[in-house]
Amino acid sequence: MNKNKMIQKIDELKKQRNAVILAHNYQRGEVQDVADYVGDSLGLSIKAAQTDKDVIVFCGVYFMAETAAILAPDKTVLIPEEKATCPMADMIKESQLEEWKQKNPGSQVVCYVNSTADVKAGCDICCTSSNAVQVVDSLDEKKVLFAPDKNLASYVDDHSPKEIIPWEGYCYVHDDIRAKDIMKLKQIYPDSEVWVHPECRPEVIKLADKVFSTGKMVEEARKTEKKDVIIGTETGIIHRLKKENPNVKFHPARKYAVCRNMKKTTLKKIYLSLKNMEKKVEVPQHIKQRAEKAIQKMMRISDSD
Numbered sequence: 001m002n003k004n005k006m007i008q009k010i011d012e013l014k015k016q017r018n019a020v021i022l023a024h025n026y027q028r029g030e031v032q033d034v035a036d037y038v039g040d041s042l043g044l045s046i047k048a049a050q051t052d053k054d055v056i057v058f059c060g061v062y063f064m065a066e067t068a069a070i071l072a073p074d075k076t077v078l079i080p081e082e083k084a085t086c087p088m089a090d091m092i093k094e095s096q097l098e099e100w101k102q103k104n105p106g107s108q109v110v111c112y113v114n115s116t117a118d119v120k121a122g123c124d125i126c127c128t129s130s131n132a133v134q135v136v137d138s139l140d141e142k143k144v145l146f147a148p149d150k151n152l153a154s155y156v157d158d159h160s161p162k163e164i165i166p167w168e169g170y171c172y173v174h175d176d177i178r179a180k181d182i183m184k185l186k187q188i189y190p191d192s193e194v195w196v197h198p199e200c201r202p203e204v205i206k207l208a209d210k211v212f213s214t215g216k217m218v219e220e221a222r223k224t225e226k227k228d229v230i231i232g233t234e235t236g237i238i239h240r241l242k243k244e245n246p247n248v249k250f251h252p253a254r255k256y257a258v259c260r261n262m263k264k265t266t267l268k269k270i271y272l273s274l275k276n277m278e279k280k281v282e283v284p285q286h287i288k289q290r291a292e293k294a295i296q297k298m299m300r301i302s303d304s305d
């Protein structure tokens with residue numbers, strides 16, 4: 001089946017199933033283009049919770065689809081590629097979290113949404129890259145265990161009076177973006193601005209003009225008066241930035257900053273997912289209830305933004 005035919009079929013099946021397609025900003029361009037909504041982790045969670053459709057086709061990585069399934073319990077959540085997981089989310093297991101908590105009495109636990117549902121169930125509150133500082137500042141205790149991303153933890157530590165104890169996880173895509181990559185591009189485009197994701201290394205963040213979630217990068221791009229912007233995050237977002245802002249040049253800080261799992265979702269897999277109604281994302285009830293509490297707590301804080 002050619003690409004146009006595939007897009008037409010997806011559209012027909014979407015109507016038949018009363019489905020909505022949600023896609024993360026790192027998805028392939030053609031996947032972003034068939035989606036009803038493209039966004040960051042927080043935006044996608046909000047959309048999943050608010051949709052009136054029966055079926056959510058989630059084009060992203062597994063923890064994102066799991067969050068959608070938790071927030072939209074009456075909907076069928078499908079992930080076109082089950083193996084699209086986030087390696088950072090798998091860097092902390094529930095048993096490790098419990099042991100860590102035991103060793104640190106009198107602290108509260110913040111889990112970045114890039115974590116599995118059972119880890120979320122064991123934390124006090126979740127956060128995303130767009131609200132991490134706000135979430136940490138909302139807590140009563142001074143001491144905060146922050147998992148799994150050490151780079152995001154370090155960014156929060158620099159912006160919050162709390163005592164942050166990081167888990168040693170990281171995102172291989174963002175951790176691979178180096179200060180020398182930014183400096184090289186800055187020499188070529190001296191008038192450019194540098195925007196980076198808070199999953200980047202502290203020395204990369206130091207060189208940035210702005211530190212943003214992917215959603216905030218999309219918003220800022222609509223307002224910027226810069227001609228050149230260096231983007232320190234996964235390169236999939238450049239598709240959308242270029243499409244929406246043809247007069248600005250967006251330069252990836254590192255050409256090879258590609259999340260392999262984000263790219264596993266294809267148009268064909270979306271088509272098959274809608275056709276065969278698979279793979280369904282289900283979270284066991286006992287995990288769901290506790291994980292939902294931690295996510296909803298975060299959502300209330302983001303609402304009051």
Ligand code: 13P
Pocket residue numbers: 025039040041042114128129130171197199212213214215
């Ligand atoms: P955002 O919430 O900023 O889109 O980040 C998600 C993610 O996986 C970053 O690597």
Ligand code: SF4
Pocket residue numbers: 061085086087088089114171172173174199234259260261262
């Ligand atoms: Fe996980 Fe990094 Fe991929 Fe985001 S870019 S989904 S944090 S591996």
